[in-house]
Amino acid sequence: MSKNTQAFPGASKTAEGMLYNGALFQPVIDKCEGCARVRDFEDARYCSSYPMPAAKWSIGNCNFSTHMKAAATAQAKVNPLKASKRAAKGGR
Numbered sequence: 001m002s003k004n005t006q007a008f009p010g011a012s013k014t015a016e017g018m019l020y021n022g023a024l025f026q027p028v029i030d031k032c033e034g035c036a037r038v039r040d041f042e043d044a045r046y047c048s049s050y051p052m053p054a055a056k057w058s059i060g061n062c063n064f065s066t067h068m069k070a071a072a073t074a075q076a077k078v079n080p081l082k083a084s085k086r087a088a089k090g091g092r
């Protein structure tokens with residue numbers, strides 16, 4: 001699996017998690033599903049930006065996530081409240 005090696009070059013698997021660049025990485029959690037920063041390494045998946053995804057999500061939405069930013073942008077483009085006010089006024 002050469003792709004895995006490229007994602008975390010020099011990484012090694014330990015009993016506590018993946019050791020990479022002197023940091024211990026924990027596997028991603030279900031909330032990371034869809035994020036472009038998820039990478040495979042051996043039999044698990046890790047975040048390429050943050051060693052402890054569960055801790056990151058425990059204080060709110062992960063600010064590194066690519067899938068949450070995409071959702072926020074989509075919401076910003078269409079504000080249903082403003083759209084309904086415009087429609088009620090008969091405006092554009």
Ligand code: SF4
Nearest residue numbers: 032035047062064065
């Ligand atoms: S950037 Fe955040 S959401 Fe994406 S994989 Fe890492 S911890 Fe998970």
